[in-house]
Amino acid sequence: MGKLSSTLWLILFVLPQQVLANSQFNMRKGVTDISNDVYQLHMTIFIICCVIGVIVFAVMFWALIHHRKSKGAKPAQFHESTKVEILWTAIPFVILIAMAVPATKTLISMEDASKADLTIKITGSQWKWHYEYMGEDVAFYSILSTPQDQISNQVDKTNTYLLEVDKPLVLPINKKVRFLMTSDDVIHSWWVPDFAVKKDANPGFINETWTKINEEGIYRGQCAELCGKDHGFMPVVVEAKSEQAFTDWLQQAKQAKKTAAAADAALLDQTLPKEELMVLGEQVYMASCAACHQPTGMGLPGVFPALKGNPVVLGDINDHIDVVINGRPGTAMQAFVKQLSIKQLAAVVTYKRNAWGNDTGDVIQPSQIQAAIDATSEAK
Amino acid sequence: MSSVTEQQHNEAGHHDGGHHHPAKGFKRWLYTTNHKDIGSLYLIFSLTMFLIGGAMAMVIRAELFQPGLQLVDPHFFNQMTTVHGLIMVFGAVMPAFTGLANWMVPLMIGAPDMALPRMNNWSFWILPFAFLILLASLFMPGGGPAFGWTFYAPLSTTYSNDNTAFFVFAVHIMGISSIMGAINVIVTIVNMRAPGMTWMKLPLFVWTWLITAFLLIAVMPVLAGAVTMVLTDKYFATSFFDAAGGGDPVMFQHIFWFFGHPEVYIMILPAFGIISTIVPTFSRKRLFGYASMVYATSSIALLSFIVWAHHMFTTGMPVAGELFFMYATMLISVPTGVKVFNWVATMWRGSISFEVPMLFSIAFIVLFTIGGFSGLMLAITPADFQYHDTYFVVAHFHYVLVTGAVFSIMAGAYYWLPKWTGNMFNITLAKWHFWLSLVSVNVLFFPMHFVGLAGMPRRIPDYALQFADFNAIISIGGFAFGLSQLLFVVVVYKCARGGDKVPAKVWDGAEGLEWEVASPAPYHTFETPPEIK
Amino acid sequence: MSHAPLLKRLVLICLGMFAFAFAMVPLYDVFCDVTGLNGKPSLEQAKQSTHINEKREIDVSFTTHAQSGAPFKVKSHEYSVVVKPGAMREVLFKAKNISNEDKVMQAVPSVSPGKAAKYLHKMACFCFDQQPLKAGEEVEFKLLFYVDTELPDDVEEITLSYTVFDISKQLVASN
The missing domain is CATH 1.10.287 (Helix Hairpins)
Known part of the structure; x- marks a missing residue:
């Protein structure tokens, strides 16, 4: 009996676990x-x-x-x-x-509502994640980094196709990390299968969950709640580091923020050549704008406006800059001042005004962007 | 059970005016108040919608055949998943059941027609317009609804395009149609049973439909309320679902799933009725537990009102709420189990033969049970955090709705087609249809469990490379299943045109009043109520 | 047989259920209050606390989020404070309208973990009212709150999040 039950146990519980664990x-x-x-x-x-x-x-x-009829079975009553x-x-x-x-x-x-060692605020927006290390003054957007030509099958796809981002969320192992979820627009859902964490990010409300990672590594997940057109293109990538490596990384991140601020300040006095802005502008456009306005600038009729021949793009420079940095409330057009540097903003506005036959010839400098930002915040 | 079989064409007697013969041409169908005509209209309409919704599924599977974007852009892809869902739920499955109810309920309870024949005509004829509006919105600038058939706010309100109004009106019309259909079924069953047809003598298909009809009138108005709120939030500055004005987007999900979960049972209870009719026929043995089937159906219907939030475990709920909805959901597997055990016990020591309706019924029992198992797994809240919104869920609800509801409709159609047309269908072709469907449907839906568990979210137009192999297999299964259904169209068409004549009692083991009228069923039946002993 | 009585009753059920869908809106709020669902704290001024639990310390942290397109910058002076249950605490928030138009701001509070929502009592909060801010105007808002002594033992930290919305357009639309 003991032997039989242990054999049964082996067949029913141990064997499938061996075969199925971590299989595809x-x-x-x-x-x-x-x-x-x-x-x-x-x-x-x-x-x-x-x-x-x-x-x-x-x-x-x-x-x-x-009990088949063809075998002559007679029905019981x-x-x-x-x-x-x-x-x-x-x-x-x-x-x-x-x-x-x-x-x-x-x-x-x-x-488990006990105290966490680290709190991350995760904000979903169409179609990117924003991570804020609470109380640490480190925050950044995390955007799909798979190039458009892989998605459109022009070049071979790499192993991490659609599961790669420009800046992953970096977390320490062996620490209780608390996640606060919210959303900027529609409902998103932050999911990393390796943590068994999936929580909805609801606009206007805050949701909470936590994890404690046991092993270093890179863990990949995706947005799980339909959130519009590019729902399939907003992956989650978490890099789990040792505690020391994490502390070092956090220091570097803070330092990098200061350096970037200094670089922005330096840019204010410079005049960048149009060629440089157009090259950078195209990159920024493809990463941040093309999802809606399309790589061709044609938009999607009735959903996302075309930029080619667009009156705002061809019109007053200041109006154009205003839309890009402040967005259009109540639409999918976001306030990109929160996401892009002034150099990137200058480049992308320049690009839009000169690409696809929008031959305005305008060149926008970082200083103009900064002036526009100052103007909105210091108005009157 | 026995009854009067001869048809009396009594000119004076009956409320639908006593037409002997239907009018000719299109007007017959437009003005008809005859339950058989309307039943046929519903069934033909639902088959058409099944093919249109299926074509959209083909677009989805073609895009997902390989990683990368090949055929459609993501916005159109989302429209396809949304409209596919809406059409299959409201256009294919529900009208098919209403069609079967129209045809069979009066025949089964010995009534001359539905209780409210003119309303019956209306409830069908507004339906094509609802879907015309919905489908037309796909061709308007900006496209049709792209927020999933569940239309979660604020994706469907602030962030949807202006064609959302068409979606709202289409859903309103579908809802009104279903409510009118349901009211008709209830009034017919309550008021028009033949003398002696007591409650506990009602055929199970009638019982399950009665309970379904009550579910329909209870929850379709709630859906109407939900879409109305979406409409006013979007166009009239209310803020039911907008936090800025004191609303809450999560409340949308509560309201929607308060409709949505009973809706799922609306699509499966009549299926239970059909299977409970067919299995005894081809086992040549009484249904094992008639009364327990009735009670199980009722308890499933009641439980369906207290489990809605199991669709929303990841929205952030207090743990007490999660536990309550987990336990309540798990509880549903008890009455569902009772049903499956009952069917197996009915077959046990029967005299079983494998006619086409029986083949579909056996496939239903096995595959629906698999869908039931994955449903039980999904009920387990901690595990649901991993399954939720993945292909595992897609696999689950396609097992219960395609190999469940749709297979039962196919079983019912094959079971009663000879009664409707007076002709036997082409059995060889029908068997081909069954076996091709059975194999392809599993190639289509079974691997979805694997990609879901491996982490593929639902409603995405493109996916990571580790999901590629399974998706290719799934797509091949999908195309095969889609093509196999064309065989069904051929079988039905040929059967309607001709074939071997059948007697009144088509299947030797069949029981019930519908087998005591001639085949094809005359235009007017039971104008004098049969006597039930 | 007359179908009218039954028909009437069924139609009434339908109308009743349609009304019920709308009744779910206030019911849901009641439900949220009772269960703390969704971390919806009360929007009304709380009663004074009666006693203080000196033995327990709770971390309360603050976060704000300007909804996409809402031209406000709102930030608490401190990221987090440690409070004793029952003890009153004041926290200042700096709020600024960064646009060049006059706007009306509405802050919507949300508490995490959800079960702590009904134990966080606000005596004064800028979220109680709509806040008109002139173009470029910067003001200081006061939040006066205490944590209930009845707070479940396993809760060690609470986050109070404000999502700020620009409701100027809705106000125009509804007038």
């Missing part, structure tokens, strides 16, 4: 305690379902094979048996309770 057929075990619990829970429920399925279908197929009906109501009920116990445990362990 199954859920990932992940790198947190919670994700491991979830994986175990998933496997337990899955195996119970399989066992029930095998028993029920075995009975059914036995009947289909042996029995029907309605209170005993049997109570039994097949009660047994599933007991099985359900057996499932509910571990599920409840895991759920409660997920719901």
Whole structure:
């Protein structure tokens, strides 16, 4: 009996785990305690379902094979048996309770409001993530870095196709990290399968979840809630570093912010050549604008306006800059002043005014962008 | 059970004016108040919508055949997933069941027609316009709805294009049509049963439809409310779902799923009725537990009102809420299990034969149960955080809706086609249709479990490379399944045109009043109510 | 048999359910208040606290988020404060209209974890009212709050988030 049950245990629980763990057929075990619990829970429920399925279908197929009319089977007359009906109501009920116990445990362990070592505010917007290290003065956007020509099949796709970003979220391992989720526009959902973390980012509200990563590495996920046209193109990439490496990185990030501010200040006195701005402008356009306005500048009729021949783009420079830096409230047009540097803004406005036959010949300098920013914030 | 079989054409007696013969041509169909005509209209309409919605699925699968964007842009892709969902739910599955109810409920309870024949005509004829509006919006500048069939705010309000009004009006019309259909079914069943047809003698298809109809009148108005709020939020500056004005986008999901979850059962309860009719016929044995089937159906319907938030575990809920909705959802598997056990017990020691309706029913039992299992897995809140909004969910609801609801409709269609037309369908072709569908539908939907578990979100037009192999297989399965359904069209068409004549009782093991009228069923039946012993 | 009585009742059910959909709006708010769903804190002035729990310390942090297109910069002076349950605490927020038009700002509070929402009591908050800000105007707002002594034991830190919206257009539309 002991041998039989241990063999059964081996076949039912150990074997499938060996075969299915981390295969491409199954859920990932992940790198947190919670994700491991979830994986175990998933496997337990899955195996119970399989066992029930095998028993029920075995009975059914036995009947289909042996109680066939063509084999001369005569129908029996029995029907309605209170005993049997109570039994097949009660047994599933007991099985359900057996499932509910571990599920409840895991759920409660997920719901941990103890103090975190680090808090990250995650803001979703169409179609990028913004990460803010709370209390640390480090914040940045994280945008898909897969080039457009891979998506349009002009060049070969790399291994991390669609699961790569310009700046990943960097986190320390072995620390409790709390995530606060919110959204700038529609509902998004931040998901990293290896952490078993998926939480909706709701506009106007804040949601909370947490993780504690056990291993260093790069973990990839995607937005899970339909959020408009480029829902499939807003990946999540997390780089988990050792505690020391993380501290170093955070220092560098702060330093880089200061350097960038200094570089911006230096730019104010410079006049950049049109060629340089056009090259940079095209890059920025493809990364930040082409998703809606299209690489051709033609937009999508009725959804996103074309920039080619657009009256704003061809019109007054200051109006054009104003739309780009402040966005258009209530539409998908965002305030890019929060996302791009003044050099990038100058370049992209220059690009739009000179690409696709928009031959205005205008060249916009970073100093003009800064003036426009100052004008809006210092108005009157 | 026995009844009067001969048809009495009593000129004076009955409320639909006593036409002996239908009018000719298009006017017959436009003005008809005959339940059989309207049933046929519904069924033909639903088949048409099934093919249109299927064509959209083909576009989706073609785009997903390989990684990268090949055929359509993401905005159009989103329109395809949205309209595919809307058409399949409101255009294919629900009208098909309404069509079957129109045809079969009066025949099964010995009534001469539906209770409200003129309303019946209206409830069908507004439907094509609803879908015309919806489909037309695809061709307008900006395109049709692209926010998923669940139209979550604020994607469907602030961030949708102006054609959303067409979507709202289309859904309103669909809702009104379903409500009128449901009211008609209830009034017919409650008021027009033949003498002696007591509640516990009602055929199960009638029972399940009665319960479905109550679900419909309870939740379709809630859907109407939800789309109305979307409309006013978008065009009239209300803020039901806008935090700026004190609203809450998560509330949309509560309202939507308060409709949405019972809606799922609206699409499966009549299927249970069909399977419970067919399995005893071809097992030549009474249904094992008639009463427990009725109770199980009712408890599934009641439970469906208290599980809606299991669609929303990731929105951020207090843990008590998550536990409540998890337990309530798990509980549904008890009455559902009772049904499956009942069908198996009915087959046990029967005298089983494998006519085409039975083949579809057996496939239904196995594959719907697989969908039930994945549903149980999805109920487990911690695991749902991993499954939610992935292809695992897509696999789950296509198992219950395609191999569940659609297969049951196919089973029902094959079961009653000879009664409707008086001709036996081409059995060889029908068997080809079954086997091709069975194999391809599993090639189509089974690997979706794998890509879902591996981390592929739903509603994306392009995906990472590790999902490529399975997606290619899924697409091949999809094309094969889509093409196989053309065989069904051929079988139905040929059967309507001719074939071997069938007797009144088409299947030797069949029971019920519908088998006591001639085949094809005369234009007027049971003008004198049959007597039920 | 007359179908009218039954028909009437069924139509009434339909109308009732349509009304119920709208009734869900206030019901939902009640539900949120009771369960703390969605971290929706009360928008009304709270009662004075009665006693202070000296033994416990709670971290309360603040974050603000200007919704896309809302031309406001709102920031608390401190990122986080440590409070004792029951003790009143004042936090100042600096708010600025960075556009060159007069605007009306509405701040919507949200508390995380959600179950802490009903234990965070605000005595004074700029979120109670719509805040008109002239073009370029900068003002200081006061938030006066305390944490209830009944706060569940496992909650060690609370985040109060404000999402600020520009509601100038809605005001024009509704007038």
